[in-house]
Amino acid sequence: xxxxxxxxxTLASVAALAQVSKQTVSNVLNAPHLVSGATLxxxxxxxxxxxxxxxxxxxxxxxxxxxxxxxxxxxxxxxxGGSVLDQFLHALTRSAEESGQRLVLFTADDAExxxxxxxxxxxxxxxxxxxxxxxxxxxxxxxxxxxxxLPVASFGRPWDDPDGRxxxxxxxxxxxxxxxxxxxxxxxxxxxxxxxxxxxxxxxxRRAGWVDAMSSAGxxxxxxxxxxxDDLAVAQATALGLVAARGVTALxxxxxxxxxxxxxxxxxxxxxxxxxxxxxxxxxxxxxxxLGLTSVAQPVVAAAAACIDxxxxxxxxxxxxxxxxxxxxxxxxxxxxxASSDRGADPAxxxxxxxxxxxx
Amino acid sequence: xxxxxxxxxTLASVAALAQVSKQTVSNVLNAPHLVSGATLxxxxxxxxxxxxxxxxxxxxxxxxxxxxxxxxxxxxxxxxGGSVLDQFLHALTRSAEESGQRLVLFTADDAExxxxxxxxxxxxxxxxxxxxxxxxxxxxxxxxxxxxxLPVASFGRPWDDPDGRxxxxxxxxxxxxxxxxxxxxxxxxxxxxxxxxxxxxxxxxRRAGWVDAMSSAGxxxxxxxxxxxDDLAVAQATALGLVAARGVTALxxxxxxxxxxxxxxxxxxxxxxxxxxxxxxxxxxxxxxxLGLTSVAQPVVAAAAACIDxxxxxxxxxxxxxxxxxxxxxxxxxxxxxASSDRGADPAxxxxxxxxxxxx
DNA sequence: GTCCGTGGTTGGACCGTTCCAACCCGGTGG
DNA sequence: CCACCGGGTTGGAACGGTCCAACCACGGAC
Numbered sequence: 001x002x003x004x005x006x007x008x009x010t011l012a013s014v015a016a017l018a019q020v021s022k023q024t025v026s027n028v029l030n031a032p033h034l035v036s037g038a039t040l041x042x043x044x045x046x047x048x049x050x051x052x053x054x055x056x057x058x059x060x061x062x063x064x065x066x067x068x069x070x071x072x073x074x075x076x077x078x079x080x081g082g083s084v085l086d087q088f089l090h091a092l093t094r095s096a097e098e099s100g101q102r103l104v105l106f107t108a109d110d111a112e113x114x115x116x117x118x119x120x121x122x123x124x125x126x127x128x129x130x131x132x133x134x135x136x137x138x139x140x141x142x143x144x145x146x147x148x149x150l151p152v153a154s155f156g157r158p159w160d161d162p163d164g165r166x167x168x169x170x171x172x173x174x175x176x177x178x179x180x181x182x183x184x185x186x187x188x189x190x191x192x193x194x195x196x197x198x199x200x201x202x203x204x205x206r207r208a209g210w211v212d213a214m215s216s217a218g219x220x221x222x223x224x225x226x227x228x229x230d231d232l233a234v235a236q237a238t239a240l241g242l243v244a245a246r247g248v249t250a251l252x253x254x255x256x257x258x259x260x261x262x263x264x265x266x267x268x269x270x271x272x273x274x275x276x277x278x279x280x281x282x283x284x285x286x287x288x289x290x291l292g293l294t295s296v297a298q299p300v301v302a303a304a305a306a307c308i309d310x311x312x313x314x315x316x317x318x319x320x321x322x323x324x325x326x327x328x329x330x331x332x333x334x335x336x337x338x339a340s341s342d343r344g345a346d347p348a349x350x351x352x353x354x355x356x357x358x359x360x
Numbered sequence: 361x362x363x364x365x366x367x368x369x370t371l372a373s374v375a376a377l378a379q380v381s382k383q384t385v386s387n388v389l390n391a392p393h394l395v396s397g398a399t400l401x402x403x404x405x406x407x408x409x410x411x412x413x414x415x416x417x418x419x420x421x422x423x424x425x426x427x428x429x430x431x432x433x434x435x436x437x438x439x440x441g442g443s444v445l446d447q448f449l450h451a452l453t454r455s456a457e458e459s460g461q462r463l464v465l466f467t468a469d470d471a472e473x474x475x476x477x478x479x480x481x482x483x484x485x486x487x488x489x490x491x492x493x494x495x496x497x498x499x500x501x502x503x504x505x506x507x508x509x510l511p512v513a514s515f516g517r518p519w520d521d522p523d524g525r526x527x528x529x530x531x532x533x534x535x536x537x538x539x540x541x542x543x544x545x546x547x548x549x550x551x552x553x554x555x556x557x558x559x560x561x562x563x564x565x566r567r568a569g570w571v572d573a574m575s576s577a578g579x580x581x582x583x584x585x586x587x588x589x590d591d592l593a594v595a596q597a598t599a600l601g602l603v604a605a606r607g608v609t610a611l612x613x614x615x616x617x618x619x620x621x622x623x624x625x626x627x628x629x630x631x632x633x634x635x636x637x638x639x640x641x642x643x644x645x646x647x648x649x650x651l652g653l654t655s656v657a658q659p660v661v662a663a664a665a666a667c668i669d670x671x672x673x674x675x676x677x678x679x680x681x682x683x684x685x686x687x688x689x690x691x692x693x694x695x696x697x698x699a700s701s702d703r704g705a706d707p708a709x710x711x712x713x714x715x716x717x718x719x720x
Numbered sequence: 721g722t723c724c725g726t727g728g729t730t731g732g733a734c735c736g737t738t739c740c741a742a743c744c745c746g747g748t749g750g
Numbered sequence: 751c752c753a754c755c756g757g758g759t760t761g762g763a764a765c766g767g768t769c770c771a772a773c774c775a776c777g778g779a780c
Contacts (some may be wrong), residue, residue: 008483010735010736010737011737011738012734012736012737020759020760021759021760022736022737022738022760022761023738023739023759023760023761024758024759024760026738027758027759030738034757034758034759035758036757036759036761039758039759051483053480053483053484054484054736054737055483055484055486055735055736056417056737057416057417057418057426057482057486057735057736057737058417058421058735058736058737058738058765059422059736059737059738059747060417060737060765061418061421061735061736061737061738061764061765061766061767062739062764062765063737063738063739064740064765066417068464073449073450073453074450075450081740086446089433089436089465090433090435090467093433093465093466093467094467097466097467098362102464102481102485103464103465104428104461104462104463104464104465105449105453105463105464105465106453106457106462107450107453107454107680117457119411120413121462123368123411123413123415123418124413124414124415124460125416125417126415126416126417130609169369228757230650231650232650258730260650267627269759283750287647290591290592290617290620291469295401298441333775341370346704350685370765370766371767371768372766372767380729380730381729381730381731382730382731382768383730383731383768383769384729384759385730385732386767386768386769387728389740390768394727395728395729396727396729399728414766414767415765415766415767416766416767417765417766417767418735418765418767419766419767419768420735420767421734421735421736421737421765421766421767421768422734422735422767422768422769423735423767423768423769424735453754457727521743563749633761659776663774683731688729
């Protein structure tokens with residue numbers, strides 16, 4: 001119930017009201033164990049009454065903690081609305097505020113500009129930590145941050161540096177493995193892989209799960225895969241070839257865009273998606289939900305929470321000898337089964353949820 | 361070239377190096393016209409040399425400016441990846457940093473939580489201003505902010521309060537009008553409207569442009585429209601009816617999701633999208649680009665810049681008598697023509713860019 | 721020659737916190 | 751009886767800037 005016209009309450013004003021020193025009020029908030037029960041109660045009452053909140057800027061001056069975490073917001077994003085990074089951003093904001101911190105955003109066109117932005121953020125705003133996404137090969141960014149000993153957590157493995165610490169990622173291989181196993185259970189055996197060209201860490205990881213699950217089941221993979229750019233038309237053409245010429249009955253894809261292309265191919269061949277030829281995507285974008293496309297969903301909320309945990313561990317390291325907190329975290333994804341890969345589904349239901357049913 | 365181990369340069373350290381007082385250094389940065397040419401040059405040299413940047417927190421203590429702008433990041437977003445708000449967020453971040461400010465994010469599940477978040481952000485972080493999105497009817501949020509006299513800019517008109525100031529929006533009617541005119545030029549006359557149920561300001565606005573353009577062309581609109589939820593399957597069924605039973609040859613849609621449903625219907629009827637039946641979406645989501653769907657693109661970059669301008673105007677109002685700066689801004693969108701509405705397009709090109717061509 | 725105004729510069733108070741050293745006081749141990 | 755200890759509390763310095771009033775030198779007006 002704080003008045004409008006009046007000034008913001010300060011430590012001093014609270015102290016005056018509670019008839020104690022500023023320091024005692026500060027202790028009530030930061031080190032309650034130092035304060036006797038009676039005073040604690042009295043001071044707390046005043047604090048609640050006037051709605052006092054410490055001013056972060058003032059705290060920051062002495063404690064050198066801004067309670068701000070910086071993250072770069074990327075311009076272009078993945079093909080379909082960048083939903084994964086968006087959801088991640090949202091989840092990260094939430095996780096951060098649960099631990100009393102806030103996220104500040106910045107943009108950068110290239111690596112050089114990004115380091116410039118770091119400099120500005122650290123020097124001016126004194127941000128406490130950084131969350132990185134999409135760390136690439138030979139990154140000058142990580143080097144800069146490490147040199148300054150700034151807490152960092154990255155969402156996505158630093159593929160070029162297997163010993164890298166302090167990252168959180170989703171186990172892509174586990175995702176595609178689950179997809180293949182789901183398709184095997186549906187009776188499919190000719191299961192193809194529609195992926196990206198070799199060389200991208202994420203893409204290779206996802207492909208590995210397919211290879212793994214196929215060979216575990218004693219099935220061949222030769223001739224059943226393709227590496228393409230993330231383009232719908234190209235994917236459609238390729239999928240068409242795989243289904244028509246190679247007898248493929250199921251396609252596991254590295255992304256929802258590729259899967260959407262595959263769906264188009266199935267339709268073009270006059271096969272029924274789901275019943276005749278199954279398609280599974282990756283990332284569970286809104287498009288997948290809208291089209292009834294089975295897809296592998298990334299646990300973004302858990303990933304964001306893990307990032308914040310990593311940062312907290314680096315910000316206030318426990319007593320010496322306590323367990324290291326910058327251990328990498330690898331999270332399992334979740335397969336969301338929809339009509340595009342479900343033979344058991346009610347055909348009528350499949351028809352409504354798949355907006356591109358075969359011609360009569 | 362600032363050393364690593366050494367402490368951050370401060371106003372005092374710069375002053376000592378340049379043999380002037382702290383105040384003069386401050387003047388060099390904030391009021392250069394007060395400083396003589398010679399000293400200006402000398403001080404500036406030292407500043408550059410040591411890479412000095414004022415600490416925002418310290419400035420904030422006296423000036424009561426945090427250089428932070430807060431924006432709520434929404435959890436669910438529109439159907440297709442919320443690409444508009446994402447692009448807006450990115451553009452806003454960029455515009456903000458061009459004027460030396462930063463964006464901080466926050467989340468809130470309901471209006472009450474949102475006001476709580478305002479309180480926290482204002483009291484603790486002392487954010488300078490807020491950017492709102494999706495202001496709805498009888499908003500308690502705006503009231504709270506206005507009571508505190510906090511600078512606000514909203515992206516999206518406050519439909520319930522036509523006299524509201526300080527908003528930026530995109531002229532939806534102009535967008536659909538352009539779409540209809542484009543279709544008229546292609547020779548269409550039976551142009552339907554696939555929109556949302558009446559009552560949403562944005563939806564009604566977009567519909568108005570269709571009505572307007574149709575009647576300007578002397579064409580009837582009766583029986584050529586439908587108001588639906590933003591669902592792909594429903595849109596498909598409705599579009600099917602419009603095309604099959606009403607002889608519609610072109611559909612203008614309130615969103616890309618609806619348009620995608622319409623595309624499905626066209627395909628299902630064995631008509632060729634683009635050549636036989638045209639479809640136009642709204643928002644120009646990545647899905648539209650991937651599918652070759654003509655769509656109305658919102659000028660998010662301009663909208664973001666306009667929001668920042670509005671805030672700047674409120675933060676430091678010019679001399680009395682200067683023009684009011686919280687005037688609403690209404691921006692024209694841009695029609696992005698793709699294969700889904702282009703009869704002149706190379707049929708082969710249309711075939712590759714439209715992944716769901718008719719069955720042979 | 722005194723007075724004034726003005727461009728350039730300065731010292732010091734101040735913003736709202738936390739850190740640090742000191743203080744007070746009742747209880748113990750010598 | 752005094753030194754010592756430790757829980758509870760206090761005053762003051764410090765953080766790194768900005769705001770304000772004063773100061774200095776100097777040229778022009780009277």
